[in-house]
Amino acid sequence: xxxxxxxxxxxxxxxxxxxxxxxxxxxxxxxxxxxxxxxxxxxxxxxxxxxxxxxxxxxxxxxxxxxxxxxxxxxxxxxxxxxxxxxxxxxxxxxxxxxxxxxxxxxxxxxxxxxxxxxxxxxxxxxxxxxxxxxxxxxxxxxxxxxxxxxxxxxxxxxxxxxxxxxxxxxxxxxxxxxxxxxxxxxxxxxxxxxxxxxxxxxxxxxxxxxxxxxxxxxxxxxxxxxxxxxxxxxxxxxxxxxxxxxxxxxxxxxxxxxxxxxxxxxxxxxxxxxxxxxxxxxxxxxxxxxxxxxxxxxxxxxxxxxxxxxxxxxxxxxxxxxxxxxxxxxxxxxxxxxxxxxxxxxxxxxxxxxxxxxxxxxxxxxxxxxxxxxxxxxxxxxxxxxxxxxxxxxxxxxxxxxxxxxxxxxxxxxxxxxxxxxxxxxxxxxxxxxxxxxx
Numbered sequence: 001x002x003x004x005x006x007x008x009x010x011x012x013x014x015x016x017x018x019x020x021x022x023x024x025x026x027x028x029x030x031x032x033x034x035x036x037x038x039x040x041x042x043x044x045x046x047x048x049x050x051x052x053x054x055x056x057x058x059x060x061x062x063x064x065x066x067x068x069x070x071x072x073x074x075x076x077x078x079x080x081x082x083x084x085x086x087x088x089x090x091x092x093x094x095x096x097x098x099x100x101x102x103x104x105x106x107x108x109x110x111x112x113x114x115x116x117x118x119x120x121x122x123x124x125x126x127x128x129x130x131x132x133x134x135x136x137x138x139x140x141x142x143x144x145x146x147x148x149x150x151x152x153x154x155x156x157x158x159x160x161x162x163x164x165x166x167x168x169x170x171x172x173x174x175x176x177x178x179x180x181x182x183x184x185x186x187x188x189x190x191x192x193x194x195x196x197x198x199x200x201x202x203x204x205x206x207x208x209x210x211x212x213x214x215x216x217x218x219x220x221x222x223x224x225x226x227x228x229x230x231x232x233x234x235x236x237x238x239x240x241x242x243x244x245x246x247x248x249x250x251x252x253x254x255x256x257x258x259x260x261x262x263x264x265x266x267x268x269x270x271x272x273x274x275x276x277x278x279x280x281x282x283x284x285x286x287x288x289x290x291x292x293x294x295x296x297x298x299x300x301x302x303x304x305x306x307x308x309x310x311x312x313x314x315x316x317x318x319x320x321x322x323x324x325x326x327x328x329x330x331x332x333x334x335x336x337x338x339x340x341x342x343x344x345x346x347x348x349x350x351x352x353x354x355x356x357x358x359x360x361x362x363x364x365x366x367x368x369x370x371x372x373x374x375x376x377x378x379x380x381x382x383x384x385x386x387x388x389x390x391x392x393x394x395x396x397x398x399x400x401x402x403x404x405x406x407x408x409x410x411x412x413x414x415x416x417x418x419x420x421x422x423x424x425x426x427x428x429x430x431x432x433x434x435x436x437x438x439x440x
Contacts, residue, residue: 017154025147025398028379036386040424042411043392045200045367047265048336050417051329060313067096067316087305089293091116093312097257097271099320105232107246107255113275115292116303120230120258120270124152125299126292127191127226127254127272132158137190138182142170144399146200146228149193162401163192167361169206170194172213179221191224191254196244198231198366201399201410205364211244218252224276228256233326234333235365251276254288259311261414262326267307333367336413339421340369347429356436367414370396375435377409384431391427 011019033041061083068074068082082092091097094114101107117123128139128149139153143162153160163170163178179189194214196206206214218225227244235241245255255273263269274288296302318325341362348358357374375381377395386392394412396405416424 015155016157017151020154022147022151022154022398032379032382032386033392036390036392039386039390039392040416040420040427041392042413042416042424042428043394044415045412046415047261047329048332048414051332052264057310060310060317062313063317064309064313067312071316083305083309085305087302087308089297089302090114090289091271091303091308092305093308093315094271096312096315096320100315100322101257101273103321104323105243105246107243107273109245109273109275113273113287113289115272115274115289115296116308117270117272117296118300118303119260119268120228120256121148121152122296122300123256123270123272124149124193124226124228125156126295127256127274128152128156128158129295130274130288130291131191131224131254132156134188136187138187139191139193140175140178140182140189140223141193142195142199142202143401144201144396144405145193145401146195147398149226149228150401159187160401161189165199165202165204167204169196169199169204169210170214172210172217175214175223176217176221179217179223183221189221189223191226192218193226193228194244195228195231197229197241198234198363198368200231200366201368201394201396202370203361203363203366203368205241208242211242211247215244215247215250215252219250223252225253226256227253230258230261231366233262233323233330234367235330236334236337237364245273259314262322262329263311263314267310269303269307269311333414334365336416336418336421337363337365337367337369339418340411340413340425343422343425344369344371347425356433358432358436367412369411369413371409371411371432373407373409373432373435375439376406378406381435382409385428389427389431391424391431393428 017023033043065079068079093116095111097114098109098111139158139160140163141149141160142165150160161178161182163175175192182189196211198205225244229243245253258270259267272292274292276288278286278288278291315322344360353359360369360371363369378397379395382393382395394410396408396410399405
């Protein structure tokens with residue numbers, strides 16, 4: 001019997017997004033991980049904790065205060081204010097971020113176009129709220145897609161249309177086709193969300209030629225591009241891949257970055273590059289970044305000064321060359337990815353893969369591998385995997401718009417201990433083999 005408490009609210013009277021299974025997906029994953037703490041987990045895309053040293057936090061703060069004194073000429077009172085007080089809505093370390101992007105990505109933008117955000121997730125919310133003006137505006141997004149952007153769109157009642165992703169990432173011609181179809185239906189394809197490098201969840205990447213072509217398509221379709229780049233450093237080779245934003249001569253691209261994977265996830269610091277010109281009805285000009293700041297002032301007011309100080313200290317201490325500072329981190333994730341792919345091949349040789357219908361992709365870097373299995377890889381299967389085999393993974397169906405991904409699971413190599421990875425794949429292989437035999 002269901003007991004209704006006094007003053008209870010009907011879920012149907014709350015915003016419709018709260019009834020959407022999409023918003024339940026992350027909660028389920030967090031809960032299943034805590035329910036099975038002894039299971040080896042390939043589920044979270046969290047950075048590896050062994051790369052962090054708590055004692056370094058003090059060093060980073062010192063490096064930042066030294067920067068304020070040395071380069072910005074701050075006195076003791078100004079340093080105190082910078083660390084303890086509310087700061088500029090757009091952020092305090094925008095100049096350091098702009099310098100770092102120039103060094104690491106050959107991406108040159110004015111510091112004023114940088115908005116320092118509470119994680120890249122806030123940047124997504126700012127971009128969507130600013131760009132989508134009416135009910136006919138549509139967000140195009142890769143399918144499968146990171147649920148952070150689709151969840152944010154759902155919260156804002158923004159319709160999303162998927163553009164299927166291939167093994168080589170997003171096909172620009174398909175983007176053009178989907179945009180034209182949306183427009184022919186009387187709606188406006190306003191922006192496209194894409195992760196060109198080692199996407200979450202698919203691990204797919206776009207070729208440089210396709211990146212250039214995508215910008216042409218976006219220009220012709222009057223389509224803005226929201227580029228998200230959390231994994232760009234973590235390639236399995238040393239080939240430099242230009243971001244869409246670094247190739248963007250027409251200011252079609254809004255760029256979202258994060259320091260979660262490269263510096264310090266607990267700082268919850270990201271940024272948005274919004275260098276587009278905005279003209280009001282009186283002919284006054286401003287940057288889109290300034291419009292983002294208006295929205296931010298009503299959401300988080302500003303980004304915590306202490307978090308900015310820690311990240312600013314990391315950037316200053318490394319002379320704004322973050323890629324070089326991440327060399328050991330890059331090698332760690334590269335090694336873990338190679339090891340994961342190698343163990344999958346060892347447990348599923350070619351003949352067995354063919355007979356079972358098991359397969360996986362081989363990403364050029366990043367954190368994620370997608371495995372295709374001959375059974376429905378849903379939450380029930382994940383619970384069995386955790387309870388009976390002691391291994392966790394992520395169902396792929398939550399990343400699709402149309403019921404896809406039901407026979408796929410995502411493995412993350414970022415969080416698992418290297419010495420547990422082999423055992424984790426062994427357990428996973430046993431689970432997959434037993435599921436296949438049982439015909440589930």
